[in-house]
Amino acid sequence: MKKKQVFIVVFSLFLFAFTCKDYKEMVPSYFPEPSYNFKKNPLDSNIIKIGQALFYDPILSKDNTISCSSCHSPYNAFAHTDHDLSHGINDSIGTRNAPALFNLAWQSSFMWDGSINHLDMQALAPINHTGEMAETTKNVVDKLNNSSIYPNLFQTAFGTKQITGELMLKAFAQFQLTLVSSNSKYDEVKKGNQKFTSQEKNGYQLFKNNCNTCHQEPLFSTYQFANNGLPIDSTLMDYGKGAITKKSKDSLLFKIPSLRNLSYSYPYMHDGRFNKLKEVINHYTQGIDDYSKVSSELQQTITLSSNEKVDLIAFLKTLNDKKFVFDKKHQFPKSILLPKKD
Amino acid sequence: MKKSSEIRSFFLLYNKGYPCIYRQIVIFKHMKKIYLFIIITFLSLAHFSQGNETGLNFSLLFGKEKLELDKEFYSNSDTLQFQTIRFYVSNVKLYKQNKETVLLKKYHLVDLENPTSLFIPFQNENNWDSVSFEIGIDSVTNSNGAMGGDLDPTNGMYWTWNSGYINVKIEGKSINCGARKNKFQFHLGGYQSPFATLQKINTPINNNTILVDFETLFSNTNLQTTHTIMSPGKNAVDFSHLFSSSFNTTK
Numbered sequence: 001m002k003k004k005q006v007f008i009v010v011f012s013l014f015l016f017a018f019t020c021k022d023y024k025e026m027v028p029s030y031f032p033e034p035s036y037n038f039k040k041n042p043l044d045s046n047i048i049k050i051g052q053a054l055f056y057d058p059i060l061s062k063d064n065t066i067s068c069s070s071c072h073s074p075y076n077a078f079a080h081t082d083h084d085l086s087h088g089i090n091d092s093i094g095t096r097n098a099p100a101l102f103n104l105a106w107q108s109s110f111m112w113d114g115s116i117n118h119l120d121m122q123a124l125a126p127i128n129h130t131g132e133m134a135e136t137t138k139n140v141v142d143k144l145n146n147s148s149i150y151p152n153l154f155q156t157a158f159g160t161k162q163i164t165g166e167l168m169l170k171a172f173a174q175f176q177l178t179l180v181s182s183n184s185k186y187d188e189v190k191k192g193n194q195k196f197t198s199q200e201k202n203g204y205q206l207f208k209n210n211c212n213t214c215h216q217e218p219l220f221s222t223y224q225f226a227n228n229g230l231p232i233d234s235t236l237m238d239y240g241k242g243a244i245t246k247k248s249k250d251s252l253l254f255k256i257p258s259l260r261n262l263s264y265s266y267p268y269m270h271d272g273r274f275n276k277l278k279e280v281i282n283h284y285t286q287g288i289d290d291y292s293k294v295s296s297e298l299q300q301t302i303t304l305s306s307n308e309k310v311d312l313i314a315f316l317k318t319l320n321d322k323k324f325v326f327d328k329k330h331q332f333p334k335s336i337l338l339p340k341k342d
Numbered sequence: 343m344k345k346s347s348e349i350r351s352f353f354l355l356y357n358k359g360y361p362c363i364y365r366q367i368v369i370f371k372h373m374k375k376i377y378l379f380i381i382i383t384f385l386s387l388a389h390f391s392q393g394n395e396t397g398l399n400f401s402l403l404f405g406k407e408k409l410e411l412d413k414e415f416y417s418n419s420d421t422l423q424f425q426t427i428r429f430y431v432s433n434v435k436l437y438k439q440n441k442e443t444v445l446l447k448k449y450h451l452v453d454l455e456n457p458t459s460l461f462i463p464f465q466n467e468n469n470w471d472s473v474s475f476e477i478g479i480d481s482v483t484n485s486n487g488a489m490g491g492d493l494d495p496t497n498g499m500y501w502t503w504n505s506g507y508i509n510v511k512i513e514g515k516s517i518n519c520g521a522r523k524n525k526f527q528f529h530l531g532g533y534q535s536p537f538a539t540l541q542k543i544n545t546p547i548n549n550n551t552i553l554v555d556f557e558t559l560f561s562n563t564n565l566q567t568t569h570t571i572m573s574p575g576k577n578a579v580d581f582s583h584l585f586s587s588s589f590n591t592t593k
Contacts, residue, residue, distance in 0.1 A: 040487060117505035120487035124495055124502035138496040166490035173488070244504055246537070246575050 026180045030190055030218050034105035036119060036177060041170045043177065046157035051175025053153065053336045054123075054168065059143055061089055061133035068126065071098040074331050077261035077324070078102065078179065084272030088132035095236050097272035099257060100265040102181040102324065107223045112254045112270040114225055115244045123172040141165055149336065179330060181260050185318035190218065196318065203315025206308055210284075213297045214256045220319060225253035226295040229288035233271055240270065252293060260319045277316065281309050397463035398434065398473065398550050400452050402427065405557040411454055417557050420565065424514035424556075427454040428499060429585075430479050430492070430507065434462065436470040444470075449479065451492040451499065470550060477541040477586055478509030481533040504573065506531050509539055510585055516560075521569040530582045532574025539578050541586035558588040 023043055027034075054060065058067040071086045072078040078101035080086060086094040096112050110116035116125055126132040127140055144150040144163045151161040158167055188194035196204060207215075216222045225241050232238070232252065242251030254270045268274040274283065284302050288294060304312065324330075402409040405417070415422045434446040446464055453459045483493070484506050499508045510530040519526050532539045545552075562584055571577045 037487070115504045117485045118487040121495070121500075121502075121505050124500065128502035136498075137500075137502070138498065141496050164490050165494040165496035166488045169488035169495070245534070 023178070023180075026178075026182060028182050028187060028191065028218070031182065032106065032219070035108045036105040036173075038105075038177075041120070041173060043174055044157060046153070047171050048174045048178055049333065049336065050150070050153050050157055050171035051173065052330070052333045053149070054172055055175055056332045057337060059147065060127055060135060060140055062135045062139075063089060065089060066133050068123070069332070071126075071132075072101050074327075075264070075325060076100070077181070077264040077321070079265035081264070081266060084267050086132070088129070089134045092131040094129075094131055095238055096270055097267060099255075100261055101176060102179045102260065102321075103219055103258065104179060105177050106219055109223070109255070113241045113244050114255055119176060120169045120173045122176075123169060137165055141168060144168065149339075153336070179324075181321040181324040183323040184260060184321040187218075187321070189318070197314070199311050199314045200318055201315075202308075203311040203313070206304065206312045207315050210302045210304070210312075211259075214295075215259045220259040221256045223258075224256055225250070226256050226297065227252045227293050228254070228284075228298060229291065229294040230269060230273070230283070231289065233273070236271060238271065253295075259316060261321055261325060262316060263320045264325050277313055278309070281312065285309075395463045396465070396468050396550065397461050398436070398446060398547075398552065400460045401551050401553050402454060402460070403553060403555045403557070405555065409454065409556055415557070418561055420516050420518040420560075422514060422516040422560060424454070424512070426511055426513040427556075428452065428497075429477060429510040430499065431475045431477060432479055432483075434473065434475040436464070437472045437474070438470055440471070449483070449492050451497060468550075470547060472544070472546045473552065474542070474544040477543060477582070477589070478531070478539055479507040479533070480540060481538065483507075484533040501529075501531060501573075506533055506574065510582065512556075512585075516565050519565040519569050520567060526565055526569040527572060528570075528581060529572045530578045530585065532578050534574070537574045537576065537579055539574070539582040541582055543586060543589050545589065553590055555588050555590060558590070559585055562587075 023038075055068045055072075058064045058070075060067060066089055071080045071083075071088075073080060075081075080098040084097060086096060086098040088094060099112065104110075104119055107119070108117075110119065110122045111125065116122045124137055127135050127137060141163055150163060154163050154167060155161045157171070160167075185194060185196075185200075189196055214222060214224070214226055239251050241253040241255075242248065244250075262268070262277065266275055266277075268277070268280050274280050281304065284298070285304050288298070291299060404415040404422075407415065409415075409424070409427070411424055411427070413423065415424075429452050430449060431447075431452060432449045434448075434450060436444045436446055444464070447462050450462055451459060479493070483489075488495070493507070495502075499511060500506070501508060508529045508531040510528065512526075512528040512530075514526055515524045516526060517524065521527075530539055563581075568577075568581075571581055
C-alpha cells in the first residue's frame, strides 16, 4: 500500500515536472520580456499544481458551488462562451464579460477597469465579490487549512502545512502564469513551420494597417486602456477605469483585450454586447457615432470593403490556439480533486 | 540545562516502581503529559523573558482615558463606541541625539483587538529620543504582489476590488452618527497620486511611547455628515491628514 502511494507521488512529480526552463521553452523568441517578477515567486511544479487545484475547486465560494473555472472555462480559452455577463453565487449576474485568461505574465494590471495591480492579488477580487464567490479571504484560507487535500500539498510545495493568504495567492498566480498561448497558426508562421494562405496574408496586411496600434502583435494587445467608441449601456452605467481612478480622463476606458483565441472566447467587448466577429468589425468601420471621446488611435476612420472584412477575419482566425485550448495540462486536475479511493 | 534535568526527574518519577520491561510502555502512555509539560515549561520561560523586554509602545487614548473596544466614550455631546481600530505603521526608525538610527520594523499592523500588536520589542537600548514612521503602506509595497505576516491579505487590511492596502480602519457607532444604525466606517487607503494617503510622522518620544488620541480625531469630525469613507479619494486623503494629527507623543 505505502509503496504504491510513494510510487504514485514520485511518478506524478515527474509527470507534472515543470520548471522555469520549461516556461522559457513555452515562450517563443519573438515574445517580449514578461512583466511578472518571477524572482519573487519562482515557478515550481508542486506550487503550480496547488494553483491548478484551487482554480477548479468550488471551495473558494461561500456555498461551495462556484470555482474560477465556472466563468473561466479551459475550452473557451478560460473565458465564458455564450454569457454576455459573468455569473456568480445564487444565480447572480455580474456587470462585465468574463475575460479570457492567457499570457498573463505580460500584463501588469487586470480586470476590464485595471483595478487589480498585480497577478498575485487578482484572485482576491472574485473570492470576495458578493455577486461572484461571496467569501472572505480569511474564511477561504481557514477552509483550506481544514481540508483533507491542501495541507499536504502545501507541505510538499512550501515545506509547511500552515496555509496563509500569501502562499495561496502565490500558488494561484503560478498556475495562471503557465497559461501561455503561443501555438496558433500565426505562431507557426512566425516560427517558419507553416504559411499563410493568400487570403490570410491579405488580412494580416489589413490588420497591420488598421488594428496593430492597440492590438499589437505578437500578444495582440498593448494591454493598455482605451475608449473604443462604444455607447454606454444605460442598464449598466459602467464607466470602466474612470470609476476606479476617479479621474475624468479615465472615464469609459476599458482594457484592450488580446485578439488571440477569439473564436473560443465570444461574446465580445467588456459587456459582451457583440456575439460575432463581424459585428465587432462593423463597429469599428461604421458603428462609432460620437468620436469626441474616442481614443486617439481610433480617430482615423477605418474603411474596409466587405471582401477586406472577410480577409481580415480569415487572418484573425489564425490567432486561435487550439493546442492551448485543448491542452490537458491546464484542465481539471482529477488526480488531486477526485482521488481514486482504494 | 535546567529543562533537561527537569525532564529527567519527570521520567524518573514516572518510572518508579515499574519493572524494566514496562518502562517503555509507561513512557509511551504518558507521552501526551510529557509534551504538555514541555510546552508549559517553554511558555512560562517565554512569559518571564517578555516581562523584561523593552520596546516601542503605542498608547491608544480617548482624551485621558485608555481606549478600549466596545466601551463608551463621551465627546462633544456625543457617545462613541469602537468596534475596530487597526492601522499600519511602516519604516519605524528610532533616533538617539539625532545620530544613532535603528530601523525597528519595516511593516507593523497595530490592532487594538490584539494587545501584543501595541508593542514592538527592541533590545540593547532603553530610551530613544525620537521616532519616525509612516502611517500606512508605501506605493511600491502596494504593487508588489502577495506578501505574508502583517501584510497578509487575510488580516482584512487589503482591498480586493481595487488593489491596495487599507492603511487605517476605524469602525464603530455613535449617537450622533448620521449613517444607517449610527455606524461609522473609515477605511482609509489609496497610494496613487493625487489620492495618496500615506502620512509621515517624525516626533520626539518619552518612555518609548507613542500616544494616539482618538478624541482629537473625533472632536474634529462631524459624524452627522462624515461617517463613511471606503475608497481612495479626496475624503480619504483629508481624513488621513486628520488622523495623523492625533499622533501626539509629547503630552
